[in-house]
Amino acid sequence: MKILNIIFKWTHLSAIRLIVLYYALAVIFSMGLLSLPFFHNEGVELLLIDLLFTTVSAISVTGLGVVSTPETFNTAGIIALTFVLQFGGIGIMTLGTFIWIIFRRRIGLRERQLIQIDQNQTSMSGLVKLMLKILKTILLIELIGTIVLSTYFLQYFDTWQEALLQGYFGAISATTNAGFDITGTSLVPFASDYFVQTVNMTLLILGAIGFPVLIELQDFLWGDHRPGKRTNSFSLFTKLTVTTFFALIAVGAVFMMILEQHHFLADKSWHEQIFFSLFQSVTTRNGGLATMDVSELSDPTLILFCALMFIGASPSSVGGGIRTTTFAIMLLTIYNFAKGRTGVKVFGRELDTDDILRSFIVITTAAMICTTAVITLTYLEPFPILEIVFEVSSAFGTTGLSMGITADLSTAGKCIIIFLMFVGRIGIFSFLFLIRGKVIKEKYHYPKEKVIIG
Amino acid sequence: MKILNIIFKWTHLSAIRLIVLYYALAVIFSMGLLSLPFFHNEGVELLLIDLLFTTVSAISVTGLGVVSTPETFNTAGIIALTFVLQFGGIGIMTLGTFIWIIFRRRIGLRERQLIQIDQNQTSMSGLVKLMLKILKTILLIELIGTIVLSTYFLQYFDTWQEALLQGYFGAISATTNAGFDITGTSLVPFASDYFVQTVNMTLLILGAIGFPVLIELQDFLWGDHRPGKRTNSFSLFTKLTVTTFFALIAVGAVFMMILEQHHFLADKSWHEQIFFSLFQSVTTRNGGLATMDVSELSDPTLILFCALMFIGASPSSVGGGIRTTTFAIMLLTIYNFAKGRTGVKVFGRELDTDDILRSFIVITTAAMICTTAVITLTYLEPFPILEIVFEVSSAFGTTGLSMGITADLSTAGKCIIIFLMFVGRIGIFSFLFLIRGKVIKEKYHYPKEKVIIG
Ligand SMILES: [K+]
Ligand SMILES: [K+]
Numbered sequence: 001m002k003i004l005n006i007i008f009k010w011t012h013l014s015a016i017r018l019i020v021l022y023y024a025l026a027v028i029f030s031m032g033l034l035s036l037p038f039f040h041n042e043g044v045e046l047l048l049i050d051l052l053f054t055t056v057s058a059i060s061v062t063g064l065g066v067v068s069t070p071e072t073f074n075t076a077g078i079i080a081l082t083f084v085l086q087f088g089g090i091g092i093m094t095l096g097t098f099i100w101i102i103f104r105r106r107i108g109l110r111e112r113q114l115i116q117i118d119q120n121q122t123s124m125s126g127l128v129k130l131m132l133k134i135l136k137t138i139l140l141i142e143l144i145g146t147i148v149l150s151t152y153f154l155q156y157f158d159t160w161q162e163a164l165l166q167g168y169f170g171a172i173s174a175t176t177n178a179g180f181d182i183t184g185t186s187l188v189p190f191a192s193d194y195f196v197q198t199v200n201m202t203l204l205i206l207g208a209i210g211f212p213v214l215i216e217l218q219d220f221l222w223g224d225h226r227p228g229k230r231t232n233s234f235s236l237f238t239k240l241t242v243t244t245f246f247a248l249i250a251v252g253a254v255f256m257m258i259l260e261q262h263h264f265l266a267d268k269s270w271h272e273q274i275f276f277s278l279f280q281s282v283t284t285r286n287g288g289l290a291t292m293d294v295s296e297l298s299d300p301t302l303i304l305f306c307a308l309m310f311i312g313a314s315p316s317s318v319g320g321g322i323r324t325t326t327f328a329i330m331l332l333t334i335y336n337f338a339k340g341r342t343g344v345k346v347f348g349r350e351l352d353t354d355d356i357l358r359s360f361i362v363i364t365t366a367a368m369i370c371t372t373a374v375i376t377l378t379y380l381e382p383f384p385i386l387e388i389v390f391e392v393s394s395a396f397g398t399t400g401l402s403m404g405i406t407a408d409l410s411t412a413g414k415c416i417i418i419f420l421m422f423v424g425r426i427g428i429f430s431f432l433f434l435i436r437g438k439v440i441k442e443k444y445h446y447p448k449e450k451v452i453i454g
Numbered sequence: 455m456k457i458l459n460i461i462f463k464w465t466h467l468s469a470i471r472l473i474v475l476y477y478a479l480a481v482i483f484s485m486g487l488l489s490l491p492f493f494h495n496e497g498v499e500l501l502l503i504d505l506l507f508t509t510v511s512a513i514s515v516t517g518l519g520v521v522s523t524p525e526t527f528n529t530a531g532i533i534a535l536t537f538v539l540q541f542g543g544i545g546i547m548t549l550g551t552f553i554w555i556i557f558r559r560r561i562g563l564r565e566r567q568l569i570q571i572d573q574n575q576t577s578m579s580g581l582v583k584l585m586l587k588i589l590k591t592i593l594l595i596e597l598i599g600t601i602v603l604s605t606y607f608l609q610y611f612d613t614w615q616e617a618l619l620q621g622y623f624g625a626i627s628a629t630t631n632a633g634f635d636i637t638g639t640s641l642v643p644f645a646s647d648y649f650v651q652t653v654n655m656t657l658l659i660l661g662a663i664g665f666p667v668l669i670e671l672q673d674f675l676w677g678d679h680r681p682g683k684r685t686n687s688f689s690l691f692t693k694l695t696v697t698t699f700f701a702l703i704a705v706g707a708v709f710m711m712i713l714e715q716h717h718f719l720a721d722k723s724w725h726e727q728i729f730f731s732l733f734q735s736v737t738t739r740n741g742g743l744a745t746m747d748v749s750e751l752s753d754p755t756l757i758l759f760c761a762l763m764f765i766g767a768s769p770s771s772v773g774g775g776i777r778t779t780t781f782a783i784m785l786l787t788i789y790n791f792a793k794g795r796t797g798v799k800v801f802g803r804e805l806d807t808d809d810i811l812r813s814f815i816v817i818t819t820a821a822m823i824c825t826t827a828v829i830t831l832t833y834l835e836p837f838p839i840l841e842i843v844f845e846v847s848s849a850f851g852t853t854g855l856s857m858g859i860t861a862d863l864s865t866a867g868k869c870i871i872i873f874l875m876f877v878g879r880i881g882i883f884s885f886l887f888l889i890r891g892k893v894i895k896e897k898y899h900y901p902k903e904k905v906i907i908g
Contacts, residue, residue: 261834300833307825330818337815338886353807360814363793364784367821371761379713379754385840432792 002106013108020426022091023059031055031085039077043368046072049411051417056085056418059088061318061423063288065180066390066407070182070183075165078182082172087208087317088425089176117135119274120284134211137218138175145171145203152195153264163190174203179288179400187279191291192272204287209245210314210324213238236349237325241314245285252308256301263298284308289398295403299355302403306389309397310370320398321449322366329359370396371425373416381405381413395420474880474888476545477513484538485509493531500526503865507660510872511539513542514879517633517742517854518845518871520861524636529619536626542879543630543661543772548588588665591672592629606649628657631772633854635741641733645734646726651733662701664778666767667692684873692804695768698778699739706735706762710755717752717781738762738775742854749857753840756857760843760908763851764824766878774852774878777819783813816882817886823877824850827870835859836869849874 033039035051050066055066058081068407073081150160150167157163166182173180183189190196194250206214216238256277265273279291282303294305312321329344333356336344344351370392377388387403394401395417409417423431487493489505500508504520511518512535527535546605604614604621620636627634638641644650660668669693700878710731712718733745738759748759766775783798790798800806824846831842841857848855849871863871875897877885 021555082574298833299839300829301559303825303829303832303839333811334815334819336884337812353811356811357807357814358791360811360818364814364817371757375754375757378757379752385753421593432788 009194020430023422023426024174026059026084026091027055030059030087033080034058034073034077034084036080037147039073040079041072041074041077053110053414053418055084056421056422057400058084058178058180059420060320060398061085061175061176061178061400062320062393062395062398062407062425063398063422064402066409066414068354070184070269078165078169083181085172085176085178085180089094089178090135091136094131094211112166127197130215133215133218136212137211141203141206142171142175145175145199148199148323149196152199156189170200171203174200174287174289175207175318176234177204177286177288177398178208178311181289187289187291188293191276192440194271194275197275197291199287200287201279201282204282204289205245208286208313208317210238210241210317212316213242213314236347237315239347241324241327244328245314248308248311248324248327249281249285252284252304253277255304256297257363258278259298259301259304262295264292264301281308282304283401284397286313286317286321286397286399288394288398291402293404294390294401295387300388302390305401306393309393309401310366310398312397315427320421320427321396322363322428326359326362329356332364333359337390352443358429361432365432366396367429369420369428373420377413377416380410380416383408391417392420396424398424457605474884477876477880479508480513480538480545481509484513484541487534487538488512488531490534493527493534495526495528495531500524501661503868505833507868507872509538510875511854512538512632512634513853514774514852514875515539515542515630515632516774516849516852516875516876516879517627517848518856518860519634519854520863520868522638523634524638531796532619535634536623539626539630539632539634543632544589544592548585548665564707570716570740582668585671585830587672591668592661592866595660596625596629599629599653599764602653606653612641625657626655628654628741628743629772631658631661631740631742631767631852635743641743642747643731648725651729651745654741654743655733655736658736658739658743659699662740662767662771662773664692664695664771667696667768680700690801691769693801694782695778698782699768702762702765702778702781703735703739705731706738706758707731709732709758710751713752713755713758716754718746718750737855738851740767740771740775740851740853742848742852743824744855747858748844748855749841756840756844759855760847763847763853763855764820766851766853769881772873774881775850776882780813780816781809784817787813812883815886819886820850820882823874823882827874831867831870834864834870837862838872845871846874850878852878 030358031051034055035046040046045184046067053064053066054072056062069078069081114230144162146168148167149170150164153170154160157166163374169180169182172178181187187200190200198336210237216234221308226350254277257273260277265276268276276292280294280297283289285308294302310321311327312323313319315323315325329351332344332346332351344356366390372387373392373396376381377392378385381388383405387405390401390403391405391409393399398421406417426434461660485505488509494500498902500521507518507520508526510516523532523535529592571758600618600622602621603624604618607617607621607624608614611620623634623636626632635641641651641654644654666689670688674688707728708731714720714731717814719730722730730746734748734751737743748756751759764775765781766777767773769777769779772861783805788802798810826876827846828839828843831837831846832839835842837859841859844855845863847853847857852875880888885905
């Protein structure tokens with residue numbers, strides 16, 4: 001660990017600034033890469049703002065697009081794009097997990113008695129092993145996805161090259177939850193192909209469920225199960241985020257079924273109803289792929305989806321938004337308060353007051369940023385308010401669904417969406433850390449005074 | 455204090471349940487009163503849901519209307535309505551302040567060393583004196599308002615009786631921030647009468663600024679100023695709520711001026727611009743009166759007004775919403791966190807962690823209730839989403855502004871708005887207290903465990 005500490009001290013970068021630095025460098029490098037005419041179809045001219053937008057959208061694995069991917073990029077360009085998606089998806093996920101481990105260790109040192117967390121990942125070699133494990137896991141998932149989809153796509157496409165490209169891009173886009181497509185119309189062509197949808201949903205969930213969850217699952221399945229080893233139990237984080245993740249999918253699917261019963265789903269069979277609802281709900285978690293034109297949905301469903309996209313995916317995943325754990329902590333705190341309890345108990349653990357406070361800070365800051373963005377965009381752009389709210393939620397959640405206004409935004413409007421994708425991807429918590437000054441060790445305290453609340 | 459304690463124990467009512475009981479009884483009594491045909495114009499037939507809606511709107515001093523006040527009620531009915539507004543406005547404000555005092559005392563007993571608050575209002579006679587003081591103050595404000603407005607209205611109306619009625623109703627409606635009008639078009643007839651607007655804004659602010667503020671101001675101006683007496687300084691609550699209150703008015707006015715520059719305010723003179731912006735901003739604090747048809751405003755202004763109405767007025771005032779202090783505490787906490795500070799310092803005091811947590815609970819619960827209401831209403835009603843969001847914010851903030859859909863809501867829609875006016879008026883904090891069980895003295899604790907946040 002000494003080497004790591006030295007690196008940190010030497011660069012004067014906090015762990016979170018490292019993410020931002022990585023993100024910034026990745027954007028610059030990828031912009032250079034994607035600007036190469038070699039990767040473009042003939043006759044394509046990319047405006048600087050559209051190049052920036054596409055790059056940030058790819059690095060933040062959002063998937064909002066101001067240009068059509070298959071019309072802009074040739075096959076080489078599409079392959080280059082998948083590398084950018086990998087930088088964005090795996091890169092930041094790896095760093096996120098890495099920082100999680102660092103924080104766990106730091107907390108451990110200070111609050112060892114208070115917080116029961118294990119210390120078995122604190123050596124430098126352990127960290128490198130962990131990062132390789134992440135890389136291996138994701139690449140394996142993508143490889144399997146590519147093989148399955150490409151093989152299956154042989155029936156859809158004329159040449160095996162085309163099937164391979166579609167399968168490869170589809171697997172990368174789904175696993176990194178990128179939301180980009182090279183069909184030109186997302187997964188709409190597969191609206192009645194439940195196999196493709198099931199594979200996609202599986203990949204989307206594996207990418208968005210959070211890397212610590214995947215690691216713990218691996219440990220649980222194939223790890224060392226002698227008594228006393230960590231591998232026998234899941235962390236509170238994993239229990240919380242997995243529960244919330246699937247609960248949100250269920251809520252989205254069930255309510256879409258109810259709300260669209262006399263609308264979009266009116267003339268659909270029961271299995272179409274289930275798959276349309278389930279896929280669109282899964283995609284709001286972070287995927288951004290869709291098997292239908294979401295602007296066909298009715299207003300209540302769209303507002304619900306805005307809320308779901310705003311919540312977003314798990315921390316340390318490829319997804320954005322306020323994150324599932326944050327949302328869960330908010331609900332648990334309100335519930336426990338309404339029940340008249342003093343602490344917040346869940347899964348046989350008690351939440352830390354600092355975590356609770358941070359969750360609320362994240363949620364309210366995010367809500368204020370998004371509200372300000374909506375007000376500014378309604379002022380700048382001619383679009384109806386719901387389309388703007390949807391676009392803002394999608395950008396902040398790095399989801400990538402759109403009611404179709406992205407390409408028609410003004411340059412100022414595009415800049416706002418770029419900012420939201422950036423903040424949504426690094427997370428409000430990192431964003432606040434980024435703009436915060438040096439942490440001040442406070443030397444004095446004022447007397448406390450109570451006030452009347454709401 | 456013994457008598458009070460006995461009363462409390464005897465009735466098994468917590469202080470907050472008392473408010474709800476008062477509210478419920480006031481609704482039932484007022485429904486009976488307003489249903490009397492004696493108070494109606496000839497030929498008027500009030501549906502039960504409309505009667506309930508009007509009563510709750512009056513008791514919660516919201517001012518949303520499903521029927522026109524001057525068309526439904528005769529002069530006697532209008533006078534009866536002002537009594538209902540008094541029940542709602544003064545009654546709940548008095549109780550709110552009363553409970554504030556009780557809480558201060560309770561906190562004082564337990565945390566005397568920690569929190570510097572004075573104890574000079576804890577005797578039964580002190581409380582009765584205080585409540586009489588509230589009553590006297592408000593009635594005095596209303597009396598002065600009536601005299602000023604009625605005298606001035608002599609130039610507008612043919613008979614002195616009509617001028618008196620208009621002046622009397624106007625003063626009551628403004629001071630209690632009721633938002634009801636008997637002109638049929640709110641204050642639109644006075645859109646170019648700055649005197650009437652200034653009087654109205656003064657009354658609106660006096661009603662919505664919070665009663666503890668008025669008491670402390672009275673004490674400061676005419677109280678005992680010998681050294682060591684409380685009357686020499688304002689409480690943190692007063693400083694916080696007054697600053698926030700006027701800051702919100704400034705934000706609303708300035709941004710309405712900017713956002714409407716090429717829209718509603720395009721053809722207006724500079725003084726018209728100032729008065730239109732200022733009055734509409736003041737009214738979002740809680741008044742609900744307007745000098746224009748708010749549906750003429752552009753989308754960004756309307757969304758901003760939704761946010762302002764959602765925030766609402768000061769605690770222990772005639773207003774609703776999440777309350778100014780709650781919003782201020784949120785901003786301060788985020789700011790201090792972003793600055794890397796551990797405590798939240800303001801005005802030479804430090805905020806209590808419990809208060810911070812409660813503020814966030816209030817805000818997020820309110821946001822979830824309002825979002826659910828918006829989704830449900832967009833499902834039930836045929837109106838555009840912005841009109842529904844505006845209606846919901848207005849009901850929850852008990853503001854009473856509307857883009858014009860209130861009367862056309864379905865019965866289910868009206869019930870949702872009634873619920874929001876109720877919750878907005880008693881406040882989320884009281885609402886959660888109301889639904890909460892017996893406070894459990896926890897006998898055990900789980901180990902704490904940290905999780906990843908946003
Ligand atoms: K995405
Ligand atoms: K009102």
